Amino acid sequence: MSADSLLDALDPEQRAVATALTGPVCVLAGAGTGKTRAITHRIAYGVRTGVYRPASVLAVTFTARAAGEMRVRLRDLGAGGVQARTFHAAALRQLGHFWPRVVGGAPPRLVEAKATLVAEAGRRVGVSVDRVSVRDLAAEIEWAKVSLVTAEDYERAAAAVRRPTPAGQDAQAVARLLTAYEDVKTERGVIDFEDVLLLLAAMLAQRGEVADEVRAQYRHFVVDEYQDVSPLQQYLLEQWLGGRHDVCVVGDPSQTIYSFAGASPHHLLTFTTRHPRAQVVRLVRDYRSTPQVVGLANRVLHATRRPGDPAPLHLVAQQPDGPQVRFTAYDDDDAEAAGIAARAARLVAAGVPASEIAVLYRTNVQSEAFEQALAAAGVGYQVRGGERFFARRDVRDALVLLRGGARSADPDVPLGQTVRDILTSVGWAPQPPAARGAARERWDAMQALVGLADDLVAARGGATLTDLVAELDDRASAQHAPTVDGVTLASLHAAKGLEWDAVFLAGLSDGLLPISLAQTEAAVAEERRLLYVGVTRARRHLELSYAAARTPGSRAARARSRFLTGLWPGEEGGRGAVRRGSAPADPAVLERLRQWRARVADERGVAAFRVLPDVALEAVAAAMPTQPADLRYVQGLGPTRLREYGDDLLRVVADEGAPGSREAVRTNLE
Template identity: 30%
Template structure:
């Protein structure tokens, strides 16, 4: 059977779409248009899925129809001449924005699912990747190839069709952010692509110019943002009505099954040709090339159109038709033809009335435009309308193509022609006037067979004037936007040299004695350390086993290991011990467990475990005092003050000492250590047992320490005891970046390095390879105002003219919105709304960036909430780092507790935790024990990720409550971490216990990063925002305590020097934080920056918007 299908459109859950995009209105307008198969749109949105499940029921295989209780009221509103069958296919668009091959890619893809079951699975997988709830067309930082892989893994009957492939933005071949070939985009999965959507901006002949597209079926869909726009482009089939038959026709391209497409005239698109609207210059690609792309009026580059992009990729001349080319028909919407017939606007009352009458008399719009003979149309609509449709069918039209944002126009009649013919259409005009009489209104609802002239018929179908929202959506429907000019943006980011600069080379080759290196931000600390290690292995014949490198974070250790593997053979690099201070302590304590009086299977408790244990052993301590006591215990341990230390009484009162003793007793009885014990117990072990100390001094003759300015007393003592008479020590750091005083760190240890190691040589690294000179100057001005010794002044050869942006917001919410809108602009727009609404200009889009280029930094984790809410609303993908660690979330704690009991059957503490919690509450104690026993049998054999998945399903087999998506995403993150440990469960558990705030950052995630200033240490981003630059926040003042201004200044310096190209500092006049409203003045640190480096930006006053009152037109419902 023959039918028309339009399967790419949207629902009311998508941004900038009509609120009428629901299943009822779609069913109505599908019949009015003559479409039988309609895509549901927005299949990634959970809310839309629920609505579909409520209102749709299965029809033919893989298709759905509106349930009878909803259909009945719909049919009452549709002219009987238009009544027809409507089926829905589960289909919707996903926006993929990511970086690949050093270019930002923005690709829209239409995905299809054969069933609600498959769709539910698909949504579960998509929600693990990004936010699918804030926009019907979600933005995912996922390559198109990986999206295709994901949907095929969900169900092999799922399919993907690249959308509107020529649109400059958001398209497979888009000049702004697309590819030059399908294979470059989809790689090994290219064979699973069988159809391409040409979009409103191109028609089949334009696509025929590329022989690479010959084996693909070219499809067309409306991409409708309002129901009235349905079927402005569509597809013609002659198959059985089913999902499999539909896709079989597309896969084979059989002309007997897939009959071709209904097209929009691409010249109507507002960026079809090249040109300059302001200069009234409109060119074809050939003319643009002749002029070198330069406008002769203003001398600037012209805006290049879609036709030009096709011309660039084409390997055929115009007019060549491939053997397997499908047929197509180009149409003009009936209301637009009526507007030309009358010489009035398309939304005028006269056009609307005529449209109603034609539908009632002749049937669906597509039938009128394509099939009904002109003489029948003339009987109802008069000779001018019949002539207009005849000319459209024969291609007798005049087109002025769109360019540089100016829509193209199509003319069917010259004014003189319309005037000469209009006298013949008096009968039609009179018939329409009769339609408004009382007699006609009484005859409302009477059925008139198609093909007969209406006799006093009036139908309640109107093209109602669009409200503001719908008018914007209508404006955005055209899938064409500006192309980039011929000037290619060049990065101002100079990479560090392939080799080493003279200062770095000196540090690497200085191996005859210990060395301390003062290295400011971006000077290549890790690079220098890594090259030095490789140098001593290659040139000094040092065995890798004799080298110890200590990093500040686990992420830093991983990075150093990766770099070392590029300089040495993998197996040689693996011999070097690279640890944090705490992981090194854990390694020693496990190896020497007997002498340390520990079980070699001891567990390291997490922060939440510490808290739980503290409350177990100190039940009388008020809840509000627990965290304070734990902080003091940590401070004491960092200063090596144990409960047996004589000096403890000089610092703390007896009440606290007793609490401290109970806490330590609780740890000992349960055979567990806390994080700080890994240093305390290791120092104690090495200092008390000389033979063990000498053993490790002999083993590690070469020690390198990164971020030495942030060591505390315990770490300092550990290093001192490790350094023997034959040890070569290399310490590197920057006293201007010492930011962990609140944890007991003291930069004095760095400053007195040469006093501790008199033979040490001091070197300085001055050359910055990260930031532009203006950023370095501004950050240097902030740190220069501080007291005490300073690091070395840095220089940068990276050219950058951009000043620091300073933004003052009225409120913290306005500040968050500013950040989101600025990211959106710098990304070059995340949707057509960004571009067409003016939020993003063409100039801004030229330098579009990936989401991973952006970091939003703040002093306190509490400042992240309004930012997270703003990013959620925008749909822009983001990750939050430096707040709550993954292991501290309840669902992750539960999984880790089970895994610990699998690994260590005798863990008393974790058994207590299990019994005191609701983990697996639905299971009996016997069931839990049997489950644990079963997995213990598999431990050491099965992969850690497999065990983790088993535990997750056992604890919470069906998580469908509030926040299920976030919980699922966190469990997925845990599984990804577990993947790297194969069957080494113990190592995985220890790694999770030793995580630090910065370890949560995933540089591979194509997302905006939200993180604390502390967590940003050691990282870099092209664009950095520091929000909340206000007194009492930066510098931070806790209650009435005096802030540590110098450390806060260094923290600000660290944040500023994370920026490579752009630095934006914001503050708000009013902020709600910790339950109260604050009105803080701008941070004093902002005043340290000279005005010449600042670019002040103020919030624009909100414009009052006038909402037009709806005209008294007839509504559809």
């Protein structure tokens, strides 16, 4: 592939990014606009044209998964020697390289969890901590460190941003805890993830020979998701650059959803001030979602704008029309979970893969109801943020078998068949187990490995088992798990950077979104951006819902999210299809009911609504009654209509050709 041919697959704006190889470049990229394609093609084009040496490029992003995906794309584009890492991974590698020379000996041990250190620090300063408060205090320590806030400055800094103190502690107590935490780490000879960045940045700032060596190695920088950089990450980036301007940053201020963790769009918004000669490119062509989804996203997005805020990007849909966005009001949380599970099951039956469906919510505690409802509906699921795929015992066992098989695999047997033969001994079979539970979860994991083997063959026709093992090792190091065939359950924060064919945004009531903890104007604005991120995860099907009550039979005390004002159908500016009830209407059943009503109306010479109003048809198609008693509680059906049409409605719902026993229906209804 020639250098110029790399540009053929890009639109004009993406091509502008790819050909801007030197100097400061700022890419403002809306959701679904192909930013990863643009920046990976930029790097590959620079390598192909000889402007870049692969080893001189450092691309950094925020998640191991994103970094792994970037490496795969770069390899496929012929730029496999480029370093694509998270901030922490890149810094840890450099720190480990220079520590023996600068400090002497091996670097301190890196602790992955702060809990025991925070608990010890709390005991030393008289701060009572339990399991929940330890987690909250650890998060506060992380915020202070990535925000470059010292213990001495904590009270002032927290007050300046109106940051609530965690775990019921006052600011002075948290400041004392910050000091004690650092003391505990020093005594134990360990460092945390924030220390990796702090220590490397300090080393580069204070040791000229180290800074010179790093800057001679890395000449070109790319920073993805730049709206999420913290002050600490920005400081490290500045040390890497050393006053140079050869950096390309990519981000979208409207997708800033991690301010609570120290992320700030300030650096993206002020990039042209720090780099006056920067070239700015805006990516607004949305290749991900239908016009219906993009239209809602734009309306949510523009509603976030406050006086003085920069104008948000206005996305332009590139996909053909799709179904209307659906809005559903449920009576309670159980009804919402059951309704969404039923809709997911219908989508799967209609050909949408379960792995291309997601249910997104504001807090992780909301997942349990959806897990139970999906299991009851016979739909597989996976909870994002649960046990990591490569940490599972059955996956580790499978990898051992695959590595052993790679040494003796028959080269004449196709890779897919070889993998299937090997994994049969650890739970794979051509068909999944009928029931949910541990056996089905194990099968789902094995099927994900089988699917990855098939994908590898499709991408590289001569791929071998050795190639698959190497791919799995790369993915394990980056925690880039293969796709498991099940509906994804995830918080809105965990969904960032992902996309699905169908997305259900659940629990959209005030107190959940925006969450009740959002007390400041800035915090509420970030909650609205979280809704925007959720909307833009959907490619084709999008459904928004809320429940009026928490439990069946309890008072309907919840109000629909204020973010949906003007968006909900029936309100000024609202578009889409609205449903009311315990489940959304089945489209096929609803169409049959409408055809039946039209025939009855024609026979009687009356208007269709005189037979049954639309609300009654929709309620029947949502309730899916199977026996006469089910019709008693359907909205819009009174006793007269039940006696007159009850058996016909049951017959139409069941899609039966022969009429039922009208007398039997009347008897049961009475």
